[in-house]
Amino acid sequence: MVLLCRSCLSFLFIVRTRPPLRSATTTATLTLVRNMSHKMWDERYGASGEFVYGTEPNDFLKDTWPTLGLAAGSKCLLLADGEGRNGVYLAQLGMSVTGVDISKVGLDKAQQLASERNVSIETQVADLATYDLGMEQWDAIVSISNHLPPPIRERVLGAIPSALKPGGYFVLEGYTPEQLEYKTGGPPDAAMMYSREMLDEAFGSKNDDSTKRLEIIRNEELVRTVVEGQYHTGKGAVVQFIGKKTMQS
16 A cells, blocks of 8 residues: 555665655655555465565564454454455455555455455455545554555654544554664665654554553553565564554644
8 A cells, every 4th residue: 555565676766865745746656656656565465376575464463453342343454464464364364445555466365365364345446545544434543564654654644543433443563764674575775664653653642642652551562473475474573553543633
């Protein structure tokens, strides 16, 4: 989905030194980046019949989900769900899943995986630079390895609290800049990565807009072993986040 996520191309570095998204120059740059990303992801997912990030769910998501207490049928939005391993896992648990990604090739494989596992998921080819997350629509929003250029990332993070239903959860795991030392996956540009401080500023008390805050349940940086297909393998520096929209938000 812009899904300029996971292992991204080094040309994305140009975004870091440009003016804000409203600049015409930056808008043109991001359009070029998104078009190139679209092609790159289609080529990566279509290069073979293999699932390049595997078919098993992200470990953090798998460990976290039972603690949320969401009932079967809960509406879940998965950002940058690619080949669908995380969305299909949640569908197997009885969730109502919508997975979005910039790559139709990836989402076709997600539907293939869902069929193999006898579950149904909805998929939407979408660009997160313009995708409408909706208002109070989701019981959970999941973002795993969804690394975006900063202006698009800010837009997406800013839309999440309003898109969650009261009592809904946002679950994220992404690489931190320390990951550049490990070189085991993720984008080559620290500007596209996450940090504990960034997420606290987006959703915690540092955000002056109370409607954008979430109750932070977990916000931790750590190094863990990540084994997810051929592109995420080895020790990885990640941040793990769980936020809940309170009834007052």
